[in-house]
Amino acid sequence: MSADRPRIAIAGGGLAGLSLALALKQALGDAAEVAMCDPALKRDPHGDKRAYAIAAAARRMLEALQIWGLVADKAQPIRDMVITDSRLHDPVRPTFLTFAGEVREGEPLAHMVAGGDLTGALVDACRNAGVALMPVSVESFSAHPGAIDVVTDGGVTLRASLLVAADGARSRLRDQAGISWISWPYRQSAIVATIRHARDHEGKAVEHFLPAGPFAILPLKPEALPDGRLQHRSSIVWSERSDEVPHLLQADPEDLLAELERRFGLELGEISFDTKPQAFPLSFGVARRFTADRLALLGDAAHVIHPIAGQGLNLGLHDAAALAEIVVEALRLGRDPGSADVLDDYERARRADITAMGMMTDGLNRLFSNDALPLRLIRDLGLGLVDRMPGLKRFFMQEAAGLAGGTPPRLLRGEPL
Ligand SMILES: Cc1cc2nc3c(=O)[nH]c(=O)nc-3n(C[C@H](O)[C@H](O)[C@H](O)COP(=O)(O)OP(=O)(O)OC[C@H]3O[C@@H](n4cnc5c(N)ncnc54)[C@H](O)[C@@H]3O)c2cc1C
Helix, strand or coil, X not given: CECCECEEEEECCCHHHHHHHHHHHHHHHHHCEEEEECHHHHCCHHHCCCEXXXXXXXXXXXXXXXXXXXXXXXXXXXCEEEEEECCCCCCCCCEEEEEECEEECCEECEEXXXXXXXXXXXXXXXXXXXXXXXXXXXXXXXXXXXXXXXXXXXXXXXXXXXXXXXXXXXCHHHHHCCCCEEEEEEEEEEEEEEXXXXXXXXXXXXXXXXXXXXXXXXXXXXXXXXXXXXXXXXEEEEEEECCCHHHHHHCCHHHHHHHHHHHHCCCCCCEEECCCCEEEXXXXXXXXXXXXXXXXXXXXXXXXXXXXXXXXXXXXXHHHHHHHHHXXXXXXXXXXXCXXXXXXXXXXXXXXXXXXXXXXXXXXXXXXXXXXXXXXXHHHHHHHHHHHCHHHHHHHHHHHCCCCCCCCCHHHHCCCC
């Protein structure tokens, strides 16, 4: 780092860290160095087969970063959403709430995108833009007046103005910064897999609220088979009690498929697993502060929420949009991007949104992952009422699309920095 060329170091090249790196480098060009450290950069970036629901606001950001055009033809728009509430053995799953999936004419509420497609596009774009991609982990750091020294596992020390810890839910850097983590387990795990099915999903996402946890069917882009036919596919996020999950995953494949069919239903015809199911233990967590001396937390390092609404990554992209805007503005005004004032702006910009989304997803999970009759009656009445109130429905859709609240950061409005 030289006096006229500050450096921003980012530890963690998940989707949140990569988006921040690209946003900063595109806006600042040669005026700043952006260094991205992550040992995972040694791996094939296309390896992540999980699919994510990318909400409309996050999609606008990817468009502003010129990433969306690279993944759009592989992304599946969510055109409709259906929510049901029933017990596993109930013969029918009555629909309580439906959403037609557009936030504006021609703009779907969300798209399903493969993580590997997004990571691949972001890594290439970062490289082309001039982000220094370093396949190393950050081991430690020490903040001094005016700079922070970031030590990598190769023993290299990078002097930076700001260190962004985007190193995921179990962030070691958050602990090293002495930031406490408020968390509780959900005693649920999410089984994630891609499912092949005979019939077209027509862009419909379905969430069955079952007593053990939500079971989501999320539409994926069909795959062209060598003989020209289309293979219809969906992603599932199957929340189940954690103590049940090992039995399910170790069961005979036919028994596991039978359990899946009980939840997935018959609407899409015959089903089979396209990918090996993977389980993720679920928990809630939020950092007591998002900043420390010359350090900012980003993405899952700052907050982990239940996947009931598919919003975890969307929150992380929102962090990246907010932090990029604040840092770019500071540098353009000749301010120090790692100063306490600048970091306070970031803390203020993100605290309310993250707390609200964390509480909302936690509350929904508690309300729905439950078989108590009075609660079932209240929530079904609530869902039925929302379904009949277009204004309230619109509000929930704007919230899910990441477009509610005050003025979002520029990138989330689709405007470059
Ligand atoms: C079942 C499930 C389904 C989900 N579905 C959705 C969805 O549909 N939509 C949505 O918005 N969200 C979803 N989420 C949430 C989403 O997966 C996460 O919020 C998101 O992946 C977090 O991204 P991240 O970049 O913050 O962290 P990560 O993806 O965890 O990346 C952290 C990176 O940091 C690196 N790293 C770690 N330590 C160091 C170090 N010391 N130095 C350098 N690098 C380091 C790691 O190698 C890794 O690459 C889901 C979550 C679950 C569990």
